[in-house]
Amino acid sequence: MHWYILGAGAIGCLCAELLCNSGAKVTFILRNQSQLQTFNQAGRQIRLRDGDTCCSISVDASAAADNAEIRHLLVTTKAYDTLPALSSIQHRLAPDAQIVLLQNGCGQQQEVARLYFPRQIWAGITTHGAWREAPFQVVRAGIGQITLGPLGTSQLTLPDGWEKIDAAIIAEPDIKSALWRKLAINCAINPLTAIQGCRNGDLLTDPKLSLLMRGICDEIEQIAHARGQQLFTTPLFDAVCEIALLTADNFSSMLQDLRQERQTEIEQITGFLCREAAELGMTLPHNQRLLDQIRSQQNRHYTKGEGSE
Ligand SMILES: NC(=O)c1ccc[n+]([C@@H]2O[C@H](COP(=O)([O-])OP(=O)(O)OC[C@H]3O[C@@H](n4cnc5c(N)ncnc54)[C@H](OP(=O)(O)O)[C@@H]3O)[C@@H](O)[C@H]2O)c1
Structure with a gap:
């Protein structure tokens, strides 16, 4: 082969x-x-x-x-x-x-x-x-x-x-459901840690961040539900907390990409979710804000790069 x-x-x-x-x-x-x-x-x-x-x-x-x-x-x-x-x-x-x-x-x-x-x-x-x-x-x-x-x-x-x-x-x-589960976890952890510049575990210990993450998870669940996708047997927030605990010391890949001024996969993660929402005529204020914030940070890097050439 x-x-x-x-x-x-x-x-x-x-x-x-x-x-x-x-x-x-x-x-x-x-x-x-x-x-x-x-x-x-x-x-x-x-x-x-x-x-x-x-x-x-x-x-x-x-x-x-x-x-x-x-x-x-x-x-x-x-x-x-x-x-x-x-x-x-x-x-x-x-x-x-x-x-x-x-x-x-x-x-x-x-x-x-x-x-x-x-x-x-x-x-x-x-x-x-x-x-x-x-x-x-x-x-x-x-x-x-x-x-x-x-x-x-x-x-x-x-x-x-x-x-x-x-x-x-x-x-x-059922790889489609497996992709959705992975997407849901990535949407919940990656952009928020990238914007906050924090470790995954901080999403559990900082009450303000936990509350924000709950709002993000609720929106993801709404879209998954509207698309007929069963995510986890527990509420998404609980599943995400479990992963954040297991990876408490880690910096998400999106945070590392932003710090190193590399392109992130935001368009294929939160961007995908927001495009699904738009198709369904739904809005996701928490996720849309994260998408806008990551886009704007990426654009700043690119503009900086272009200017310094
Ligand atoms: N790394 C992990 O631990 C990990 C874990 C789970 C999932 N993932 C996922 O796995 C995927 C790959 O991640 P990674 O960490 O392996 O990324 P990576 O180290 O950046 O590797 C991507 C490779 O693709 C090459 N590439 C891009 N465009 C190409 C083209 N047109 N022709 C030929 N080569 C091209 C890049 O080459 P250049 O160097 O020339 O750009 C680079 O070598 C991502 O979706 C990531 O989220 C990664």
């Missing part, structure tokens, strides 16, 4: 290790010749650091503009890069290619399924944690699992060869 990975970042490198260990051939798809050259100069290897241990794995790489046909593709870009990244390799995708999208956020999966029909699409979420310390060098922050399910079909199959992966891969028949 030959899997191509589009998105050679933190999650892409972790998945490359899993796929290589399962016996698959792995090829990264890089943006351009310049990235390919950097990769070649680094010995065509990725380095994974886990505490004090470090391992190197040899993988192949090709530039997006190459012509070799792709029959198996894993996409691990940030959610906002999915469509442009896929469009850069559209000419290489076999008509019956299998495409796995492993990302946070919602909306892009349905758009890929629409644009790349009749190819078989799997959507997935992961609880693995990792970050990039340098190009093609990744630090593992936590071992988790990957939950995957096919879009647009009730046939529960894993992508080719994924049954050989020696790690927790959960086949989920």
